[in-house]
Structure formats: structure tokens, C-alpha cells
Amino acid sequence: MAVTTLTIDEVDVAVEAGSTILQASQEAEIRIPVLCHLEGVSDVGACRLCLVEVEGINKLLPACVTEVSEEMKVHTNTPRLQEYRKMIVEMLFAEGNHVCAICVANENCELQDLAVEVGMDHTRFSYRFPTDRDVDVSHERFGIDRNRCVLCTRCVRVCDEIEGAHVWDVAERGEVCKVVTGLNQPWGEVDACTACGKCVDACPTGAIFRKGVTVAEMERDRAKLEFLVTAREKKEWTR
Amino acid sequence: MDKIKFATIWLAGCSGCHMSFLDLDEWLIELAQHVDVVYSPVGSDYKDYPDGVDVCLVEGAVANEDNLELIREVRDKTKLLVSFGDCAVTANVPAMRNLQGKTDDTLQRCYLELGDDSRQLPHAPGIVPELLDRVRPVHEVVSVDLFLPGCPPSAERIQNAIAPLLEAKNPDMTGREMLKFG
Numbered sequence: 001m002a003v004t005t006l007t008i009d010e011v012d013v014a015v016e017a018g019s020t021i022l023q024a025s026q027e028a029e030i031r032i033p034v035l036c037h038l039e040g041v042s043d044v045g046a047c048r049l050c051l052v053e054v055e056g057i058n059k060l061l062p063a064c065v066t067e068v069s070e071e072m073k074v075h076t077n078t079p080r081l082q083e084y085r086k087m088i089v090e091m092l093f094a095e096g097n098h099v100c101a102i103c104v105a106n107e108n109c110e111l112q113d114l115a116v117e118v119g120m121d122h123t124r125f126s127y128r129f130p131t132d133r134d135v136d137v138s139h140e141r142f143g144i145d146r147n148r149c150v151l152c153t154r155c156v157r158v159c160d161e162i163e164g165a166h167v168w169d170v171a172e173r174g175e176v177c178k179v180v181t182g183l184n185q186p187w188g189e190v191d192a193c194t195a196c197g198k199c200v201d202a203c204p205t206g207a208i209f210r211k212g213v214t215v216a217e218m219e220r221d222r223a224k225l226e227f228l229v230t231a232r233e234k235k236e237w238t239r
Numbered sequence: 240m241d242k243i244k245f246a247t248i249w250l251a252g253c254s255g256c257h258m259s260f261l262d263l264d265e266w267l268i269e270l271a272q273h274v275d276v277v278y279s280p281v282g283s284d285y286k287d288y289p290d291g292v293d294v295c296l297v298e299g300a301v302a303n304e305d306n307l308e309l310i311r312e313v314r315d316k317t318k319l320l321v322s323f324g325d326c327a328v329t330a331n332v333p334a335m336r337n338l339q340g341k342t343d344d345t346l347q348r349c350y351l352e353l354g355d356d357s358r359q360l361p362h363a364p365g366i367v368p369e370l371l372d373r374v375r376p377v378h379e380v381v382s383v384d385l386f387l388p389g390c391p392p393s394a395e396r397i398q399n400a401i402a403p404l405l406e407a408k409n410p411d412m413t414g415r416e417m418l419k420f421g
Contacts, residue, residue: 100421
């Protein structure tokens with residue numbers, strides 16, 4: 001196994017060549033906040049929360065999709081990064097309609113957790129209060145409230161890469177961008193959906209939920225997705 | 240040391256933050272030794288907001304003309320304004336009417352479409368305050384000095400936030416115990 005050596009926050013790290021900065025930091029037990037990253041599926045660098053500074057490069061780089069290189073010097077928690085991460089979370093809150101008090105995922109929400117982690121006590125951006133986010137409860141077992149969606153596309157990737165059904169996709173652009181089911185049909189009319197619920201487990205917020213779940217009742221089994229991938233790739237069938 | 244002039248006000252909210260405040264139980268007696276409650280819907284019967292208030296907790300979002308008038312007056316007369324609870328900090332549940340569109344759409348939906356036998360739009364100038372076009376968090380209308388999120392913030396969180404203020408210190412608003420929304 002070829003090994004790459006680098007430093008992350010002044011700590012010497014040796015990882016398998018071709019690893020991402022995020023993987024390297026995880027091995028070194030250095031925490032980088034993530035939102036669109038989900039263990040077991042591919043990375044897309046959509047949310048920008050895992051941005052890091054690399055010495056010698058002017059741009060900030062997303063740790064989840066940037067490969068390590070020899071003698072790279074990475075900084076994961078500078079004041080600039082802390083400020084940008086806080087701004088990203090504030091923008092996510094201002095951009096959609098996130099009302100924690102009435103959300104199924106209250107107490108069990110990665111966006112809410114991130115707000116605590118970055119120290120957000122309010123958002124400095126004006127709330128947009130979009131009026132065109134719809135709720136689709138046409139599926140027999142599940143629902144989606146697009147008011148709470150942060151467009152991380154975890155549902156899209158988990159359905160495509162683990163379940164193999166590719167029910168979810170991203171439609172439109174800019175402020176009207178949204179995740180859709182089938183060919184932008186009501187979820188309940190999409191024959192390809194196997195009702196496996198992996199998208200529910202993958203969703204970081206309360207956007208995709210099981211029907212009948214009320215405020216703060218949502219529970220998820222994130223480890224199930226990792227287990228399925230490990231089972232398939234490494235033939236390990238226990239957890 | 241002189242007592243701190245302390246106030247609380249209630250804009251568009253459910254009063255849950257004030258109920259949580261009353262949940263401070265016996266610590267309220269301790270608090271009373273340090274503050275004069277000069278204005279509060281739950282702690283005094285004063286009708287006019289006085290000058291020179293040291294600390295004011297603001298519950299609720301800014302939703303109607305009365306809210307707007309009061310918060311501007313309070314800001315003018317208060318040294319330290321605290322956004323008290325999620326409605327004040329994020330506009331929260333009251334702002335869900337923003338998703339209906341403009342005020343007329345909301346009134347139409349509530350009082351005509353979903354109304355009972357006596358469907359009519361509320362209209363009593365000078366008595367029933369007019370709704371603003373959009374419900375907004377307090378800091379989008381006036382400057383805010385301290386944010387105390389939570390729906391409602393627990394009594395413990397409220398105590399941890401205001402106890403340092405009595406000693407002219409800033410509270411440590413970090414971590415899940417002090418910051419979580421909802």
C-alpha cells in the first residue's frame with residue numbers, strides 16, 4: 001500500500017495514497033464538520049462545510065473531495081474557516097424554512113447540531129421565507145417537506161448507489177433548485193421506489209420522514225447504511 | 240449597589256418563554272433582590288415602558304404595527320436588549336404565515352376560507368393592530384445585544400444567561416445547553 005505523509009493541524013499523518021483530506025483527518029481523529037458527506041456513498045462537495053486551508057494554495061478546499069498529497073500542510077480550524085462555517089450554517093437557516101420547534105427531527109438533526117457546533121446564536125442574513133417549497137405526502141409510508149431540505153443530495157446518492165433504484169434526483173437551478181422523485185412526479189406514483197427507507201435514514205434534517213412521526217420523534221439508523229456498504233464490499237455481515 | 244432596572248416584553252409569541260422564565264422558581268426571589276421589575280406582562284402592572292431600563296428580555300417576533308412601535312420604543316429606552324427565545328431570534332412559528340405570501344393572503348385564508356358562519360376580515364383601526372407584510376425576527380428591526388435561543392429556552396438556560404448580567408458580565412453563550420434552537 002502506497003502511503004502519503006502530510007500534516008493536519010501540525011499533526012503528522014500517514015494515510016493510504018489517494019485518500020481524501022477528510023479521510024486522513026478522520027484517521028488522525030481531527031474533526032472536520034460535514035453535512036453533505038455520508039459514510040458509504042460518494043462525495044460531492046456540495047455543502048462546503050468541510051472547507052480547509054492548505055498551505056501554498058489560495059483557495060479553500062473541500063476536504064471530502066480533495067486528495068492528500070505528499071508533504072501537504074492542512075489547517076482545519078483557523079479563525080477564517082470558523083467564520084466561514086458559521087456563515088454557511090447561517091445561510092442555510094436563512095435560505096429555507098427551518099422551524100426547529102415544529103420539526104420531526106428536532107433533537108435529532110445534523111443542521112441543528114451544526115448550528116450548535118459553529119456557535120450560531122442567530123443568523124446575520126435576512127430570512128428569505130420562500131413560499132414555493134412544497135410538501136409531498138403521496139407516498140404510502142414516507143413524506144418530504146422541501147421547506148427543510150438543504151440540498152445535500154444524500155437521498156439522491158443513497159438511493160442510486162446503495163439501493164440502486166435512483167428514485168431521487170435534482171431538478172431546476174438556483175433558488176428553485178429542489179430534489180425530486182421519479183420524473184418530478186408525486187413520490188407515491190414512482191414505481192421505481194422500493195420503499196426501503198434509506199433516504200429517510202440518510203437525510204440530515206427533517207425533510208424526508210416516516211409518516212406518523214410527530215415533533216422531535218424522528219429516529220434514524222445511520223449505521224445501517226454503512227453496514228450495507230461494508231457488507232457488500234468487504235463481505236462482513238455483522239455489526 | 241443600585242438595583243438593575245429590568246423589563247420583559249411580549250411580541251408575537253405564545254408566552255412560553257415567559258412561562259419558562261417563571262419556571263425559575265425560587266431563583267426569582269434571588270433575582271428580585273438585584274432587580275426592579277419596571278415593565279413586564281408577568282411581573283408588573285405598569286402600562287408605559289419607562290426610560291433608562293438596563294436589561295429587557297424580548298419574547299416573540301415582530302408581526303404587527305403594535306409590535307413594531309413597542310420594540311422601537313423599547314430599543315430607544317433600553318441599554319441591553321435580549322432576544323428571548325426562538326420567535327425573537329428566528330421569527331419561528333409566527334413567521335410560518337410568511338409562507339402564505341402577503342398579509343392579505345393570510346387573512347383571507349384564516350378568516351374567510353377557514354372561517355365559521357360569521358366570516359369577516361378583522362378591521363378595527365386603532366383597536367386591532369394591522370399585520371405587517373412579513374413577520375420578522377427582532378434583530379432585523381432593531382439592534383439586539385444578546386441572543387438567547389430555545390423554544391422555549393429552559394429555566395436553567397435563562398438563569399445562566401441573565402445571572403452574569405447582574406454582575407455586569409457577559410454570559411458564555413456556547414454549547415448545546417445554551418444555544419440549541421427548538
